[in-house]
Amino acid sequence: MGSDPKRHGEEAVADQTDLNAHVADYGKMIGMLKWGSVGVAIIVAAVIWLIA
Helix, strand or coil: CCCCCCHHHCCCCCCHHHHHHHHHHHHHHHHHHHHHHHHHHHHHHHHHHHHC
16 A cells, blocks of 8 residues: 555654644544543443442
């Protein structure tokens, strides 16, 4: 897929469009982790309340 990044001593570097896509995906992932942890905390609190 594409040219060999190691030819002629070149370093492998992502172009700007790839970087922008990865930054956007990272932001979405962090958002899902935040809301997921809040959701799990609510479920755990509800289960503890039901058991107690």
